[in-house]
Amino acid sequence: MSNALVNKYNIPGPRYTSYPTVPYWDNTSFSLSQWKTSLHKAFSSSNSEEGISLYIHLPFCESLCTFCGCNKRITKQHGVESPYINAVLKEWQLYLKLFDEKPIIKALHLGGGTPTFFSPQNLKTLINGILKHAIIAENYEFSFEGHPNNTTKEHLQALYDVGFRRVSYGVQDYNDTVQKAIHRIQPFENVKRVTEQARAIGYTSVSHDIIFGLPFQSLEHVKETILKTKSLLPDRLAFYSYAHVPWVKGNGQRGFKDSDVPSGELKRKQYEIGKQLLAEVGYEEIGMDHFALKSDTLYQSMISGDLHRNFMGYSDSKTMAMIGLGVSAISDSWYGFAQNVKSIEDYYKLLDADTIPVYRGHILNEEDLIVRQHILNLMCRFKTSWTPTYLYFDALPDVLVKLEEMEHDGLLLRTKNSVEVTPKGQPFVRNICMAFDVLLQRKQPHTQLFSMTV
Template sequence: MSMNLFDTALIKKYDQSGPRYTSYPTANNFSQFSIEDYQKQAALSNERKNPISLYCHIPFCDTVCFYCGCNKVVTKDKGKAEPYLQRLFKEIDRQAKLFDDTRVVEQMHFGGGTPTFLSNDQILALSEKLQSAFNFAQEGEYSIEIDPRGVDENTIKALAKARFNRISLGVQDFNSQVQKAVNRIQSFEQTKSVIEFARANGFESISIDLIYGLPKQSVQTFETTLNQVAQLRPDRISLFNYAHLPELFKPQRRINVDELPSADEKLAIFKYSMDFLLSEGYVYIGMDHFALPQDPLAIAQNEGQLYRNFQGYSTHAQCDIVGLGLSAIGQVGDSFSQNEKNLEAYYQRIDAGELPIVKGQIINEDDKIRRAVIMDLICHFELDFSKVEKHFGIVFTDYFADALPALVEMDSDGLLELSDNSIRVMDKGKLLIRNVCMVFDAYLANSKTQFSKTI
């Protein structure tokens, strides 16, 4: 991917907000969804016998990072974990009963919050509970998000014992002034030692999260951070655009807006980062994600097997996702569902003997068609009309006649090549893939949701 096609004028033209398409329809469209709906969808998924992916949400953090928009509970009281786990174990039992025990768990992910807020023994107990309730594959992809500030070699050994083989580390920026501005003090040495422990204990993949657009960042400061990240040589890097939405996320109100980089500086940081990571041999997967060429994500993309879900890009396209814990989102059968977001409400639902699902959506045929289109574009940057036509029995140009004018304009702008039977996204269009996908989103025009900027 040649970054001399980084077109600043084009990026500014298409400077708008839009979904990240970790699902279609997106989560803001979820509405009333009953437990009976969910049970029917679980029965449907059992008929299809697809493998299972488990997502466990651990909401606790002992400090608040000012940029964060995650659903979390900030507390230094480690005693808060045990009552949560007691409820989570009950939810696991209730969910497991809905799924055929011959179905195999190929993927597991612990997110948050900070999953390593839990003690080593608690992480082991939770992993063992899941393994006793579900049928785990011998060689699955089992990942966990960790905060290096609270992790030592014993933690890494406990994670390995709990069957985790992939870790994702929050870094965001190594610059001390930036760290102070966002209330996340984390040294390079601390991060390096955790990665070394993980590699020594057999972890197959290391991922690092970075954010550009934070207060006190500049091209010069981020250059230093990127050089340090390059020394660590993670298998995957996520380079997220900081979306300053203090009206939605209270911690962001503590960020000094006068210290945020200007729009031009932020774009310059992004361009420099893209150039740097590509020069270091990383492959641009899409949507903020980079991976080394031998990483399963890069291989899956090359083979046309890449997928996208609530955890980002994935190599497990056929999995049903069982969401467990506060605010967790599941994808089962032909539906999406989401748990209670409020901790006390979550506890009340569990204590009442219920599943804590509060909303969701059963997807219709139109949703499936548009999801297939968006998935191919966002994962593989190309779309073969005949593939969609054969699968769904439609005439593509008739079905999407309302989308063609926008696609023609994007073609003339050089974002994509539109032919009679395909769309091929060009390199500079890959940076604006959310904009391309938005053309096919039937819900967007009536959405009142405030999304992040596409770049």
């Protein structure tokens, strides 16, 4: 990878888990009533065939990881578990009232925070409370994020018993110095234990999350982590760039200096060596920052053209409607986005008033919907086209002009009706998507909103 290209294109940019991106949502004209209408439209048109997805945000952690930008509440008091579960189930009941029939759940994911902060029994209570009022799709996928230090065999068995078959473990890096800097001390033995336990119980997909570009992380550190990961051979991997956003309130990234974070050039080398080592044992690159063995459904969905991307990242399971439950959770009806309040106290207060706890969102207009599809195509398939003609939009000629220099640099190929990202350009797919992001182009931010693209 050319250092000149890295230096040229390493600029702040979105990860495009949504379009429009959250900073460009039109909150002024958004209302809870509009959100309900858009969700009902999505549910009515898709539930009988593809079902819906659920994301449940479980925000509690016993300690603060300083690399994390997620919404969380640090506490060692486990008495918070039951009140929070009751609140999530209350929110689910408010959504159920919007639907004319029982929802079919195709996908369900527990994220956080630390979902395994909760006891196995409380997690079963939560899931059973959700499923009691729903139908499970025939080809469903239930997954959760587990912390290797506190995920027990009992956690794995309890969630397996209620339908979970996929688990993702946050590894990040195995080096002691890096782990101390990000306040995430977890020995390789813990990851090995929970990986083997999941497989012994019957989980069909085990995933590891690995981050490059962490403070004090060297090229050798990444190689060591990848080599240890290869020995466990998880079915899929998220191998992604650390998003250094210390200006975001409360994310804990003030625990080290900006100068402690690797340069863009070093981060690119870390990625390239990791990719090479993973390819040697049969991992295939999926979209951006993800890898999977050919036996995993994520790879199979890429081959079939069904790969999807949303707020949970890449998925082999697309539904038009995705409902987010819990504090800060984001929902997607395809026609609109809605985000819940971030404070647990505000969340409880709104639910006590029988109000869905949404505080901001965006209803997509015609241009938004078209641009969203192009960005999804690029992120999932590395190509897009405006044939059929309904994918043409008025600002497209300006977009193509912005792509000229990237084409000159060998990052993409343009035809009269399409754009295709080259292998050389795949590491810069976020930059290519930015050219299609007409809202970003029309209103460049005055302060840094996004992490660096490399």
